Structure formats: C-alpha cells, structure tokens
Amino acid sequence: MPETLKTQLAVIGAGPGGYAAAFHAADLGLQVTLLDVQPNPGGTCLYRGCIPSKALLHVAKLITDAREAEEWGLTFAPPQMDLDKMRRRTGQVIEQMTGGLGQLCRARKVAYLRARATFMTSHRLAVFHEDGSEDTLEAEYVIIATGSRPALFGPLIKSDRLMNSTNALQIDRIPSTLLVIGGGYIGLELGSVYAALGAKVTVVEAGDMLLAGADRDLVAPLEKRLEHTFEEVLLKTKVADMREQEDGMRVQFEGEGVSAEPRIFDKVLVCVGRKPNSRGLNLADTAIETDNKGFILVDAQRRTAEPHIFAIGDVAGQPMLAHKASAEGKVAAGAIAGKKTAFEPQAIPAVVFTDPEIAWCGETENSAREKGLSVHIARFPWAASGRASTLSRSDGLTKILVDAETSQIIGMGIAGSGAGELISEGALAIEMGAVAEDLDMTIHPHPTLSETVMESAAAIFGQSTHIYRPARKTDK
Ligand code: NAD
Secondary structure, eight states, X not given: OOOEEEEEEEEEXXXXXXXXXXXXXXXXXXXXXXXXXXXXSOHHXXXXXXXHHHHHHHXXXXXXXXXXXXXXXXXXXXXXXXXXXXXXXXXXXXXXXXXXXXXXXXXXXXXXXXXXXXXXXTTEEEEEETTSOEEEEEEEEEEEOOOEEEOOOSSOOOOTTEEOTTGGGSOSSOOSEEEEEOOSHHHHHHHHHHHXXXXXXXXXXXXXXXXXXXXXXXXXXXXXXXXXHSSEEEOSEEEEEEEEETTEEEEEEEETTOOOSOEEESXXXXXXXXXXXXXXXXXXXXXXXXXXXXXXXXXXXXXXXXXTEEEOGGGGOSOOOHHHHHHHHHHHXXXXXXXXXXXXXXXXXXXXXXXXXXXXXXXXXXXXXXXXXXXXXXXXXGGGOHHHHHTTXXXXXXXXXXXXXXXXXXXXXXXXXXXXXXXXXXHHHHHTTOBHHHHHHSOOOTTOTTHHHHHHHHHTTSOBTTBOOOOOTTOO
16 A cells, blocks of 8 residues: 655655765754665765776776886786676675665664655655555655766667666676777776776767866876877767677767778777756656756755755756765755755865876866966976875876965866875865965975975965976066
8 A cells, every 4th residue: 555654854866965965964853764776875976886986997006006016126917807706896895885874874864765756746756666666755855866877879779789887887898999989087987997907998089188178288197198008099089870790889980080981899888978867757747947958957055946845966967976966965954954055165176087087176277267267377297296206106297276366276186196185185275265375384294295286386486396497587
C-alpha cells in the first residue's frame, strides 16, 4: 500500500551538493529526508566521477613516476597490470567513502530513501523505491540536487568501443588506440589515464585550445608534456562521421589541416560537456523555471521561483564542480533554517587533475580582460623553485593577479605538480581581501612549492628573491 510520508525538508539527489545540504540542515535542527537511487550518498562524484577518476590518475602517476625515476638512477621493470585488481581497489575506495557517508546520515538522523523522486505538486513528491514500490512524500521544503549527465554526441551508436566518462572508468581492457572527443577537463584527465596505461591517445577538440577558459600560459606547460604523453592533439577539428566496423571505430575528421581520410580507433571516448538533470522531475507542475540549456533558475540563496524549493549544484548552473555544489547546499540549508545566507563567492577554485595539474581561482587574465579590469600580473616560473627542482618538476608556473590600484589579490593561477592543493591559498587570500603584501610578508616554509605563491606576490613589486628582473629604462 502506498504511504504518504511527511518530512520538513526533502533533498532530491545525494551527491556532494545534496548530502552537504542534508547534513547541514540536520545540524541546524531540521528533519531531513535525502533521496537517491544509489545504495548510499555520494552521487556522480563518488560513484562515477571525481573519486574513481582520481584513483585512476593516482595509478597513472605511479606509472609515470616509476618511469621517470630513471633520471635519478632508479630503474624499474615495466609495470605488470592487473586490471581486475585495479577495478577492485577503485571499488573499495568508492565503497569505503560512500559507506562512510551512509553512516554520517544515520548519525545525523537524516532519513535516506533509496528512491527516485518527481514532483506531483510543489509540496508533494512521488517516490519510486528501488524495490518497485511507490510512496508519496509531503515536504515543507525541497532542495533539488540532481546533478548532471554526460552530453551525447553524434549518431547514437551502441558499441563497446564507444565510451563516456562513466563507463570509461571501468577499464576492462586497455585499447591499443583511443580517440578522445573533447579537450576539456574529462577528456584530458581520462585521456591521461589511458595513455599512462599504454593506449595511444588522440584528442580531437573543436575549439582552438585545450581547456577553453583557462589562461594560455597556464595551459602551456600541460600542452608541452602532452606532446609526449599523447599521440596527437587535433585542435579546431570535429568528428564529421563515425561508424563501427569489425576492426574498430572508423572516424572521419573535418578541420584545419586534417586529412579527410578515415582513421580507425580501437575505442572512442566522448566527453563534450555535461547536461543538467532537470528533465524527469516534472517541473511543469511547479512554477520552477529553467533556462534554454535546462539549468534551474535560482536567486542568491539558490531559491527557485517556488519560495520553498531550492536548487543547487550542476542542475543550478555553471561551474559544474562538486565543491561549488557543496557550498551552495550549505547556503540553501541555512536559508531554510532562517539564517541570513547568500551564495556570493569571490573565488571558486577550478582544478584539472592532469600532469601537471592546472588550477585557478578568482579572475583569470581572460576574464579580467573581458571585464576591462585594471590589473597587475606577476608570474613566478617554477624553474626558480628549489622544491620543484628536487621533484624534477620545474615545468610549473604560479601567477597572481592584483588590482592595479590597491594591490588586492583578485586572481591566482597555478600550473604544476600539486597545483590543486596549492590553489586554496589563493582562494583564501581572495576571500579575505588580502593584498599582495600580505602574501609576500607571510613566511612560507622552505623548501616547498607554496613558496612560489609568496614569490609571485613579491614579484608584483618588481623583484622576488629567486628572480631578478633588470630594471627597464621606464622603471623608476
Ligand atoms: P568540458 O566543457 O570541460 O569540455 C568539453 C570540450 O569538448 C570543450 O572543450 C568543447 O569545445 C569540446 N567539444 C564539444 N563538442 C565537440 C565536438 N563535437 N568535437 C570536438 N570537441 C568538442 O566538458 P567535460 O570535459 O565533458 O566535463 C564536463 C564538466 O564536468 C566540466 O564542465 C567540469 O566542470 C566537470 N568536471 C570537472 C572535473 C574537475 O573538477 N577536475 C573533472 C571532470 C569533469
């Protein structure tokens, strides 16, 4: 018999947005029901995104580190790969993390329903449980945190040779050749994994650069390394035709300077962006509005056109990043609990976990130019960093953007090993309204890569200890 359940707050979707919102709301005293089809909270990030891909990138790093140890006089035999064991280990990481989130749910008394939900009315949800039964859930408040899914590309070919970002994580065999369509976050991260495992990787990107949106000088060290890692990177190129034949996927390219002659790839990985999961929620029976791409429209508190319904994370707009979703979740939960909250970050860090990593936050050189901001920019090349030399990774760059008048830090970009860890100092500096002197005068431990942040700030004033710029005639 279908039941009518009641809850103060229903959170639809238990990814990093949904579970952060649910936990925070429970901590603020609300009675919360969290719904997701997976056995535990975790969402795309834990089950088929950030965490499994980073586990595989760790494997890739072990392989390349072992190979590059040769320059230090250490030679290892080529790796033996047990793909079953690799998958099992990744699975264990996922299970451990999602299981932990399940425990946190129980500890906070958040009711977790393994179910899919759609709106019947703006206060009523139809709940479809995993076991096939159905209930109705009446909720005073709702947070929609349903995330996104991979965008489809071209003809809908059903083939084991065609992968998206989800099934590419289940490495059942290493393809001899792999075509990656899309030179964005996912294409470069997963392409790097497959290349380290031994596949010959070709990347085809429609735009004129990899990682569109990131500053050119930050992408340059990555492009240089990818020249050796990947077989080929084809920019300003699209796939004109793709079909499966016995010996592989037959692909025809169109673009600048590309041969029209078809080429055969063992496998193809499509990563041309992601789409918000707003369809299938039956939003038509509510006043909630979406834009033409399907993103739910929200205000600064992440409130939709229905005052008691909020939307957070990928479904509520760019950037589609887990940490942005979590931060929005806390804002929405706070608003529901009656707190004065707003989602107004000055800096949302972006990290591409390639080798080297690329990370940035706040304004980029591109965005500053587009907004007509008057900025001073200083760069500290890692060739001048002792720590980078000891790691054989002098190929990095740390860059800082400050307001030309006040020296207030408004942006930071880092390319290099571990950039993803280092960028948080930039985010904190921006959020706290720090000026370049603050970073310059903060004593950073030696020898670390974090010194490059301090030295980039020093370079704003002309010189930094490990770089000497001869005075130009125009310098005072
Ligand atoms: P993306 O938007 O980063 O890159 C897609 C790329 O595909 C773009 O450069 C685009 O120009 C290109 N493209 C589109 N159509 C094409 C075509 N027909 N032929 C060739 N190229 C084409 O998208 P993604 O890599 O799929 O990642 C999706 C989202 O997931 C990203 O927006 C990102 O926010 C998120 N993500 C983040 C991380 C991270 O934080 N490290 C990792 C993975 C994914």
